[in-house]
Amino acid sequence: MKLFTLIRLFLLSVVTGHWQLLEARIDCSILQERIDSLINPPLLKQAGQILRFDRTLLDIGTLTEDDAPKTYRFMCTNLSGKTLNLTRVKTTCGCVVADIQSGDILPGGTKVIGLTYNPNNHPGTIDANAxxxxxxxxEKPVARLTLRGNVLPSADEWARYPYIMGKLRLKQNRMEFKISGKRLSERILCGNSGEQELRLSASSVPKFATFRTEPEVISPGGEADVVVTIDASQIPSGKGSSFTFSIIIEGIDVPQSDRILNIRVNRIE
Incomplete structure (x- = not known):
């Protein structure tokens, strides 16, 4: 192959590569703009001349995860000279719930929008929008209401384990299996909030299931996995494709009704 042809091919590959890289960057930029517009949509033009709020930013100070949910109120006034219809308030965080009465706002009339903030399981900086x-x-909102502040971690170091079985704390008290093969294991993270070791076992376990913890001994202040394994080949045919059962965790000093683990099984063909 002639030298001139080789040079042409090399230049073409360089130009093509740069163009593909530029196209990729443009695509990423467009995607990011779309994501930003969904998370933080631009306000309607001249929004402040349509609906005026007594405040749109509120510093709610410092909370703790142990504090109860609290509602903060924003009042708006219709300045447009026309009847406005409030349709919805969209929040950007599951920690905030909007309390509104949708409907008409007459010219000069007012309406109150409540934002209830729940600090539980949300330690750190508060920057929530509605x-x-x-x-x-x-498509375009007429106002952005913002709550800012800070949430301190809970005084209860085991607060992230909401289910209590004596000294045993669990992330959840139920399991769900979706079995398509022969054997499947599911796990629940747990912790020992007591001062003595915990060795757990279980009763009322059907023949097609097994129970264990990893590690076998849960040290004081330590964490472990509760592991339940189901052997689908051992499930009686009469159980059907979906069924539930319960097992009783042993090794903790609480009434039987307080140490039940509920399990649902869905067999997928």
């Missing part, structure tokens, strides 16, 4: 929408614009 976007207010009117019927005249379903």
């Amino acid at each position: 976007f207010v929408y009117l019927s005249l614009s379903d």
